[in-house]
Amino acid sequence: MTTRLYENAVFLEHETPTGHPERADRLRSLNIALEHPNFARLERVEAKLANEDAVLLAHPEEHLFAVMRQIPEEEGEINQIEADTYASPKSLQAALTAIGGAMAAVDAVMSGEISNAFVAGRPPGHHAETSKAMGFCLFNTVAIAARHAQRKFGAERVAIVDWDVHHGNGTQDIFWNDPSVLFCSTHQMPLYPGTGAKDETGLKNNVVNAPLSANVGSEHFREAFKSRVLPALQDFSPDLILISAGFDAHHRDPLAQINLVGEDFDWATGRLMEVADRFAHNRVVSLLEGGYDLEGLAESAGLHILRLMKG
Numbered sequence: 001m002t003t004r005l006y007e008n009a010v011f012l013e014h015e016t017p018t019g020h021p022e023r024a025d026r027l028r029s030l031n032i033a034l035e036h037p038n039f040a041r042l043e044r045v046e047a048k049l050a051n052e053d054a055v056l057l058a059h060p061e062e063h064l065f066a067v068m069r070q071i072p073e074e075e076g077e078i079n080q081i082e083a084d085t086y087a088s089p090k091s092l093q094a095a096l097t098a099i100g101g102a103m104a105a106v107d108a109v110m111s112g113e114i115s116n117a118f119v120a121g122r123p124p125g126h127h128a129e130t131s132k133a134m135g136f137c138l139f140n141t142v143a144i145a146a147r148h149a150q151r152k153f154g155a156e157r158v159a160i161v162d163w164d165v166h167h168g169n170g171t172q173d174i175f176w177n178d179p180s181v182l183f184c185s186t187h188q189m190p191l192y193p194g195t196g197a198k199d200e201t202g203l204k205n206n207v208v209n210a211p212l213s214a215n216v217g218s219e220h221f222r223e224a225f226k227s228r229v230l231p232a233l234q235d236f237s238p239d240l241i242l243i244s245a246g247f248d249a250h251h252r253d254p255l256a257q258i259n260l261v262g263e264d265f266d267w268a269t270g271r272l273m274e275v276a277d278r279f280a281h282n283r284v285v286s287l288l289e290g291g292y293d294l295e296g297l298a299e300s301a302g303l304h305i306l307r308l309m310k311g
Helices: 008-015 023-033 052-058 059-068 091-110 143-154 169-175 217-237 262-279 293-311
Strands: 003-007 042-044 079-082 083-087 114-118 159-164 181-188 207-212 240-245 284-288
Touching: 003 091, 003 293, 008 023, 008 091, 023 293, 052 059, 052 091, 052 143, 059 091, 091 114, 091 143, 091 240, 091 284, 114 143, 114 293, 143 159, 143 169, 143 240, 143 284, 159 169, 159 217, 169 181, 169 207, 181 217, 207 217, 217 262, 240 262, 262 284, 262 293, 284 293
Parallel strands: 003 042, 003 114, 114 284, 159 181, 159 240, 181 207, 240 284
Antiparallel strands: 079 083
């Protein structure tokens, strides 16, 4: 089984203010972890820049233009888009490259070239709503990847599983009325952005939220996965599984209070791969979302990628 990592140095050039949790050191810490011999077989390729029109798969043109207007021209300048979302001169290029990596990963997985992929990009995307950048996110990369799979390959049932500790409100917003996409999320609640209650099910019952209370750990996370996420996936029988892979539910993370360990992400990855093996010809594409403690991120993402590689 071939696992491919999509990366690009431009992801390090999306700059945020000093002290901001979503910073380039996140990817640097992951790159150090990937130097371990366990990752010698990992196929690493450079993510390519997507055309600006790719954004329109999930967002209206005005949202694209609104983000473009916020990109500063002078080196070192950083613009605040909203409360905690920022843009620097290379932010648009980084976001479009993350989209390009996600689309290329979908191409490779859907064509059978590889079995699965991980896109180590930033800025993240799952908080970006149809017409709003927020929560560190400019464009919703995973939503664009799903639409790309549908448009180019005719995927009829795309599942998105989001285990970031913060609810993927943007992804839920984009697919709220679309039965061709199943959105499943585990997350801490109450917590930013305030969405993700169990009774938020989408207009077509295609949204499955499994909120977790603060200070719970592995047992509650795995039970939510087994009782809500996995049955929904099996009923949906997806052609493709996309993962919004945030690692901020790790017990070390400073932005939340869920006490997971690296092995929990390994376990969850394995369960999703079993579903993909049964229904989706092993097709899994995972995209980096959150994770703000460098040690917790490196450990958890490393175990996630190793599980993808093991098949």
